[in-house]
Amino acid sequence: MAKKEYAFYPGCSSQSKASASNYLTSVNSMCKTLDIKLTEIPDWNCCGASIGYAEGGELPRHVMNARNFALAEQHLPGQQVVATCAACWLGARETKERLDASAQLMADTNEALKEAGLHYKAEVEIRHMVEVLIEDFGYDALGKPVVKPLGGLKIAGYVGCQTNRPFGIAGESFENPMYLDKLVETLGAEPVANYEQKVTCCGGALAFSETEKSQAQIKNIVESAYDQGADLIVTPCPLCQANVEIYQEQINKRYGTKFNMPVTYYSQLMSVAYGGSTKDAGLDGQLIRAPKLEEIAKK
Amino acid sequence: MSDLNAQAVAKYRTNFLKEVEERVEEGEWVKMCMQCGVCSGSCPLGPYWAHPPQEIFMMIRAGRRDEVLTSDSMWMCTSCYNCIVRCPRKLPITHIMHGLANYAHRLGLAPKNQPTRVFATLFWNNLIRTGRVNELKLSLALYFKDGFKQGIQNALNMQKTGLGLMKAKRLNPFELFSGHGCKDKKGIAAMLKKAREIEASRKHFAN
Ligand code: SF4
Numbered sequence: 341m342a343k344k345e346y347a348f349y350p351g352c353s354s355q356s357k358a359s360a361s362n363y364l365t366s367v368n369s370m371c372k373t374l375d376i377k378l379t380e381i382p383d384w385n386c387c388g389a390s391i392g393y394a395e396g397g398e399l400p401r402h403v404m405n406a407r408n409f410a411l412a413e414q415h416l417p418g419q420q421v422v423a424t425c426a427a428c429w430l431g432a433r434e435t436k437e438r439l440d441a442s443a444q445l446m447a448d449t450n451e452a453l454k455e456a457g458l459h460y461k462a463e464v465e466i467r468h469m470v471e472v473l474i475e476d477f478g479y480d481a482l483g484k485p486v487v488k489p490l491g492g493l494k495i496a497g498y499v500g501c502q503t504n505r506p507f508g509i510a511g512e513s514f515e516n517p518m519y520l521d522k523l524v525e526t527l528g529a530e531p532v533a534n535y536e537q538k539v540t541c542c543g544g545a546l547a548f549s550e551t552e553k554s555q556a557q558i559k560n561i562v563e564s565a566y567d568q569g570a571d572l573i574v575t576p577c578p579l580c581q582a583n584v585e586i587y588q589e590q591i592n593k594r595y596g597t598k599f600n601m602p603v604t605y606y607s608q609l610m611s612v613a614y615g616g617s618t619k620d621a622g623l624d625g626q627l628i629r630a631p632k633l634e635e636i637a638k639k
Numbered sequence: 640m641s642d643l644n645a646q647a648v649a650k651y652r653t654n655f656l657k658e659v660e661e662r663v664e665e666g667e668w669v670k671m672c673m674q675c676g677v678c679s680g681s682c683p684l685g686p687y688w689a690h691p692p693q694e695i696f697m698m699i700r701a702g703r704r705d706e707v708l709t710s711d712s713m714w715m716c717t718s719c720y721n722c723i724v725r726c727p728r729k730l731p732i733t734h735i736m737h738g739l740a741n742y743a744h745r746l747g748l749a750p751k752n753q754p755t756r757v758f759a760t761l762f763w764n765n766l767i768r769t770g771r772v773n774e775l776k777l778s779l780a781l782y783f784k785d786g787f788k789q790g791i792q793n794a795l796n797m798q799k800t801g802l803g804l805m806k807a808k809r810l811n812p813f814e815l816f817s818g819h820g821c822k823d824k825k826g827i828a829a830m831l832k833k834a835r836e837i838e839a840s841r842k843h844f845a846n
């Protein structure tokens with residue numbers, strides 16, 4: 341298979357030693373197997389995330405994203421920008437669509453970018469890693485390198501919000517997207533068929549500011565995975581992963597539950613299925629370890 | 640009353656819809672709402688919205704300016720995008736909610752200690768300093784936002800998690816001193832300053 345190259349936008353939470361650094365580790369391992377070359381956009385900056393609006397406003401937010409686009413165009417010409425974070429991808433795509441739709445906004449953005457010595461030519465395309473996997477590779481190609489099928493694992497595919505709405509993955513429905521389940525199947529595991537919380541919001545950034553209200557959401561997400569007999573939850577989003585994993589302990593205190601449900605990334609499943617070690621898959625970075633998956637990795 | 644608010648009141652008088660159309664992100668869409676209520680049933684934190692989106696759009700058209708801008712409803716938006724994909728009129732509801740929150744914040748009308756307002760402000764100020772988010776400084780700032788004593792309590796509540804993350808190499812204690820950041824901090828600061836200036840002139844904040 342020919343090598344595929346992309347300009348990589350890791351985002352703040354996935355850089356090394358940040359809260360989703362284990363995501364990055366597993367993405368690197370997965371990409372090695374699939375012969376994907378990711379080149380980090382030099383000096384990339386934060387996308388503003390979904391919470392940047394309050395203080396940042398409109399144009400400053402777009403300018404932040406456009407700076408990354410301009411850097412990608414300049415240093416990695418012709419390559420599509422790939423983000424692993426749902427919020428980064430969403431924020432970047434939103435900016436791209438708004439600028440494409442308004443000559444005024446585009447001109448204003450470039451006027452601001454000039455202050456940083458940059459110019460955005462409106463040539464980039466913004467993709468999420470999951471789009472790359474499903475659209476550029478497809479399930480068959482993703483299944484080929486599997487050497488350790490994840491048999492015996494029952495997995496709840498928690499899609500969440502921001503890889504799903506408003507843009508989503510081509511051909512999927514907003515209310516019941518199937519791609520995570522299909523991916524789980526491709527890797528030899530059993531997807532939970534009736535995971536009714538698959539697109540429930542975890543509270544997103546409000547998990548920090550509206551803790552109790554968000555934890556009520558997270559409780560439903562975890563509980564439903566238990567009800568369906570899942571061994572673990574898998575998600576494509578770093579914020580979902582962090583919220584659903586980290587707050588289980590506080591939820592247990594608040595509600596008297598005994599949650600201890602592992603929450604992993606799709607890339608961690610893929611890394612293990614492709615023969616990666618616990619370390620390659622970043623499974624040593626789980627707060628709630630995933631013993632059954634680790635067992636397969638150690639086989 | 641803040642100067643910016645006084646200026647806005649003088650400029651738009653009773654035409655709040657026009658004010659929203661000119662100054663709030665995607666505000667020109669508000670008049671397209673047909674009051675079907677689908678959005679209001681879509682918010683994850685729905686029970687906590689004193690005025691769900693559909694009602695806010697109705698209030699804007701009715702000129703209920705103070706009620707809208709001082710409301711903490713918009714701050715309950717989790718950016719889940721349920722509303723956007725369901726609205727039969729394709730209103731960018733999420734962005735209008737964000738835009739209203741931002742506008743109320745700028746005018747100094749948003750509720751003072753609204754936790755998401757506080758967090759969002761900390762977040763943006765954290766990221767513009769170096770171009771990237773410093774998760775450690777951000778969480779510390781958040782713990783201490785209610786004062787020192789409450790801050791220690793908050794930090795203790797999350798201590799086990801923090802240590803766990805550190806052990807798992809998912810939180811970097813050295814971020815406090817150096818940490819992640821962009822090289823071209825000067826360029827970023829200059830470009831953001833310019834962006835703010837342009838935005839203020841486009842939205843007539845000066846006249
Ligand atoms: S769903 Fe759309 S049309 Fe219906 S009330 Fe909400 S904004 Fe208005």
Ligand code: SF4
Nearest residue numbers: 682716717719720722
């Ligand atoms: S994006 Fe905001 S306004 Fe829309 S449904 Fe979600 S919480 Fe409600």
